[in-house]
Amino acid sequence: MIFARFLLAGAMAIAGSPLLADPLPSWNDTDPKAALLTFVESVTDPASPEYVTPADRVAVFDNDGTLWAEQPVYFQFLYAMERIGELAESDPSILTSDTLKAAAEGNLEAALSGGEAALLEIVNVSHSGLSVDEFQDNVAGWLDTARHPVTGRPYRQMTYQPMLELLSYLRDEEFETYIVSGGGIHFVRAFAEEVYGIPPENVIGSAGKTRYAVIDDVPTILKDAGLAFIDDKEGKPVGIDTHIGKRPILVAGNSDGDFAMLEWATAGKGARLGVIVHHTDAAREWAYDRNSHVGQLARGLDEAPARGWLVVDMAQDWKSVWPGR
Amino acid sequence: MIFARFLLAGAMAIAGSPLLADPLPSWNDTDPKAALLTFVESVTDPASPEYVTPADRVAVFDNDGTLWAEQPVYFQFLYAMERIGELAESDPSILTSDTLKAAAEGNLEAALSGGEAALLEIVNVSHSGLSVDEFQDNVAGWLDTARHPVTGRPYRQMTYQPMLELLSYLRDEEFETYIVSGGGIHFVRAFAEEVYGIPPENVIGSAGKTRYAVIDDVPTILKDAGLAFIDDKEGKPVGIDTHIGKRPILVAGNSDGDFAMLEWATAGKGARLGVIVHHTDAAREWAYDRNSHVGQLARGLDEAPARGWLVVDMAQDWKSVWPGR
Ligand SMILES: [Ca+2]
Ligand SMILES: [Ca+2]
Numbered sequence: 193m194i195f196a197r198f199l200l201a202g203a204m205a206i207a208g209s210p211l212l213a214d215p216l217p218s219w220n221d222t223d224p225k226a227a228l229l230t231f232v233e234s235v236t237d238p239a240s241p242e243y244v245t246p247a248d249r250v251a252v253f254d255n256d257g258t259l260w261a262e263q264p265v266y267f268q269f270l271y272a273m274e275r276i277g278e279l280a281e282s283d284p285s286i287l288t289s290d291t292l293k294a295a296a297e298g299n300l301e302a303a304l305s306g307g308e309a310a311l312l313e314i315v316n317v318s319h320s321g322l323s324v325d326e327f328q329d330n331v332a333g334w335l336d337t338a339r340h341p342v343t344g345r346p347y348r349q350m351t352y353q354p355m356l357e358l359l360s361y362l363r364d365e366e367f368e369t370y371i372v373s374g375g376g377i378h379f380v381r382a383f384a385e386e387v388y389g390i391p392p393e394n395v396i397g398s399a400g401k402t403r404y405a406v407i408d409d410v411p412t413i414l415k416d417a418g419l420a421f422i423d424d425k426e427g428k429p430v431g432i433d434t435h436i437g438k439r440p441i442l443v444a445g446n447s448d449g450d451f452a453m454l455e456w457a458t459a460g461k462g463a464r465l466g467v468i469v470h471h472t473d474a475a476r477e478w479a480y481d482r483n484s485h486v487g488q489l490a491r492g493l494d495e496a497p498a499r500g501w502l503v504v505d506m507a508q509d510w511k512s513v514w515p516g517r
Numbered sequence: 518m519i520f521a522r523f524l525l526a527g528a529m530a531i532a533g534s535p536l537l538a539d540p541l542p543s544w545n546d547t548d549p550k551a552a553l554l555t556f557v558e559s560v561t562d563p564a565s566p567e568y569v570t571p572a573d574r575v576a577v578f579d580n581d582g583t584l585w586a587e588q589p590v591y592f593q594f595l596y597a598m599e600r601i602g603e604l605a606e607s608d609p610s611i612l613t614s615d616t617l618k619a620a621a622e623g624n625l626e627a628a629l630s631g632g633e634a635a636l637l638e639i640v641n642v643s644h645s646g647l648s649v650d651e652f653q654d655n656v657a658g659w660l661d662t663a664r665h666p667v668t669g670r671p672y673r674q675m676t677y678q679p680m681l682e683l684l685s686y687l688r689d690e691e692f693e694t695y696i697v698s699g700g701g702i703h704f705v706r707a708f709a710e711e712v713y714g715i716p717p718e719n720v721i722g723s724a725g726k727t728r729y730a731v732i733d734d735v736p737t738i739l740k741d742a743g744l745a746f747i748d749d750k751e752g753k754p755v756g757i758d759t760h761i762g763k764r765p766i767l768v769a770g771n772s773d774g775d776f777a778m779l780e781w782a783t784a785g786k787g788a789r790l791g792v793i794v795h796h797t798d799a800a801r802e803w804a805y806d807r808n809s810h811v812g813q814l815a816r817g818l819d820e821a822p823a824r825g826w827l828v829v830d831m832a833q834d835w836k837s838v839w840p841g842r
Pocket of ligand 2: 579580581582583770771772774812
């Protein structure tokens with residue numbers, strides 16, 4: 193890619209034109225786009241006092257609400273409910289509680305009424321008792337056929353085109369791009385490479401317990417019930433430290449679940465950029481922040497100006513939202 | 518590097534000589550060297566039926582006893598004892614047990630006599646109560662001055678030159694090289710990049726509990742007491758799955774603590790190579806296997822032939838052991 197850009201630059205120079213293609217065509221020409229371009233130029237120009245070597249160009253992205261949508265509820269939860277319905281078809285005896293019955297019926301409100309314990313029960317039943325490989329095949333298969341209840345789109349097309357462009361732009365500029373998701377690491381890995389160009393080793397997420405075992409002579413990683421790590425809030429900087437061992441120079445999120453990683457990363461020495469995607473676009477996507485049941489954003493909005501974090505106003509700053517038109 | 522090799526190949530072609538430099542000069546011309554070269558050629562040659570795309574060329578290495586020495590005891594333990602002695606100098610009240618007193622005095626035998634509980638106590642006291650950054654600075658400082666009790670060498674020079682060459686060779690061939698250590702992730706990261714060319718994000722290890730907190734307005738990752746993950750035995754495939762999400766095609770270890778990851782990786786489809794470093798060299802290093810208190814190797818030796826794993830006989834197969842002569 194670098195070589196391709198070099199060739200392109202050479203061709204442009206020969207033609208007498210200094211123009212390069214716009215790396216962020218789906219962003220309007222408002223402040224956030226200019227700030228992103230300025231930041232990337234400042235850390236990649238060897239003559240800049242802000243220059244950062246490629247090895248330290250670490251950029252991390254929250255997933256739900258930052259790279260793809262999260263309404264009416266996290267897509268992983270919709271998957272979990274459908275999976276329970278599927279499992280119950282062959283074995284109805286698994287529906288041992290009202291929560292699980294509601295999930296199997298696709299009754300979102302009833303399924304969620306039991307709070308965190310209900311959520312954990314649904315995740316445990318839908319995400320354990322199989323190998324990591326089987327689970328990821330199952331998720332990929334679901335993504336092939338499932339449609340979003342409001343837009344009717346396949347979930348893979350409910351990513352944000354401007355963010356896909358930002359990921360590509362950063363990688364072209366020798367950044368390493370990571371996902372740091374409150375969602376499940378194996379769930380996100382099932383589509384991150386295909387959809388975002390982010391390989392499994394660059395996905396950090398919440399994790400259920402796993403176990404190595406040889407089953408019928410086949411060495412296998414099994415997904416068990418129970419949580420091993422919650423990659424949310426203060427867990428996000430911890431997950432980044434464990435997984436990457438470097439402090440990112442660019443962090444993008446959309447909720448107060450990302451506050452700690454924004455705070456930690458942007459407190460580092462040298463040039464740093466914190467980005468918050470603000471859902472302001474009820475016409476093309478959704479509008480929500482302080483009082484939302486998912487992606488609640490209050491402290492981030494309050495403190496972003498003083499901390500110098502970029503707040504991206506989806507309605508104003510994005511020319512288009514969805515990919516593939 | 519690829520570009521440099523291309524230039525070199527070009528220069529060789531012009532000179533009429535097809536010879537390339539030997540990538541493994543510290544290996545004798547015995548079977549293991551040939552097997553390593555053959556394996557790498559088979560997975561990197563696009564015309565080979567065993568060809569593996571660069572994204573899947575994942576190679577993982579145990580650290581203690583595989584990349585550097587581990588006698589008379591894991592070097593991290595020697596660090597821990599010295600650190601307790603150092604801490605006790607400014608505050609003797611920390612020596613609340615016979616184990617800690619023995620550690621502070623450098624009495625290895627007495628310090629280890631309390632078994633696993635003693636080990637955990639020593640690690641807890643020496644590895645917690647400070648930030649990750651402070652801890653890694655402390656380890657790096659220790660490595661600058663400490664000398665091995667038997668050889669008198671700095672620990673950074675107790676790595677194995679043939680393994681350093683193997684790491685470089687694999688990276689030149691577009692492998693991604695990882696450490697998967699039973700030792701502490703933060704400890705190993707303090708020197709892995711400088712010593713092995715392996716960056717922090719490619720180090721997987723055992724981990725103490727960590728916590729994000731803002732201390733005196735400074736966002737910090739703190740090391741707490743207690744264990745979060747044990748990257749040994751069945752933990753190694755689990756750690757690889759969590760961290761990389763791909764099954765390695767080359768695995769190197771030296772003890773039965775590596776058996777599970779060898780078994781899992783080499784059971785994958787396509788070309789796979791399992792490597793066991795067998796410590797047979799009492800003259801230049803140490804000779805130990807079945808009955809050793811560190812690096813015990815029994816099942817691996819017994820099953821390597823049937824499983825097709827390469828057993829490297831240090832005395833026979835390595836021309837030199839230590840780097841820098
Ligand atoms: Ca989010
Ligand atoms: Ca070992």
